[in-house]
Amino acid sequence: MLIASYNAAGMGDVLVLLTAPKSEKTTSEQKGHVVRLLNEKQETIGFNILNASDHLATAEMDGQVHLDEAQVATLNAVLKQNGFEPELVADVAPKFVVGYVESAEPHPDSDHLQVTTTQIDGGETLQIVSGSPNMQAGIKVVVAKVGAMMPSGLIIWPGALRGVASNGMIVSGRELGLPNAPQQPGALILPDDYAEVGTPFDAKSPEAQALFQ
Structure with a gap:
């Protein structure tokens, strides 16, 4: 990474x-x-x-x-x-991608968190814990994968919420800095025809900028 x-x-x-x-x-x-x-x-x-x-x-x-x-x-x-080992490895994989929430189950130790199984690029699925009030199975979302840097500067690392592993983040339009995005909590739910699951998501693209127009 x-x-x-x-x-x-x-x-x-x-x-x-x-x-x-x-x-x-x-x-x-x-x-x-x-x-x-x-x-x-x-x-x-x-x-x-x-x-x-x-x-x-x-x-x-x-x-x-x-x-x-x-x-x-x-x-x-x-x-x-400068006297250090040349240990850097290029990481060119996209960090923001279109995802699909395959399942969303209540967190065993929280009344507002859900444990999702979310498909991303390459057919890979991630376990992501989400606190979004509109989280549900069967929706297209934007996933910030481990290694992503949010516009705020927040870096996404592997973690755990209340003891349940979470690898990535399902993000909101506000967190992506999209124009006119709702300011209240809630995942960005993409239109079904927005893009294929796994497609890189570019918040600066015309399509993304128009999501809340």
Whole structure:
């Protein structure tokens, strides 16, 4: 997994790379222009690439950055040049996809959560715990897969809600930043003919932007 972000206004010329969730006790180690981030077990959870514009074209970068294999190869070379193992692996799979809720069952330890089985791309199904009041079986939704970064900056990691594993998030139009989306809680339910299950979902596409028009 590789999640990249760049915010020149807020952090300067620094490319932030995350490969695992942040821990409560994160430490760092700097060599040259690279800062390695470690968890309490001294495992790598990411890197900060300083002076990122020396290595990548950053002029158009703002927020999450989708790195291709050539860019990741460049960053691995930067790691090696600065004394770190070149351990980055490109992750080009789409993180927001059209999903289909096959089943939605009450959570065993909550009166407002439901445990869904949701189909995504490649015929894969995920167990996703949802608190959306309109959650039900038989609907098309947008799934933020593990490794997705929401417009708010929230990163989706594997987790558990009240003891039940959840791998991904079924999102609302508001969470996706869609124009005129309802502000109250509730999953974005897509029209049946919107797109095939597993299709990448682009919140900036004309089709997505028109969902609440």
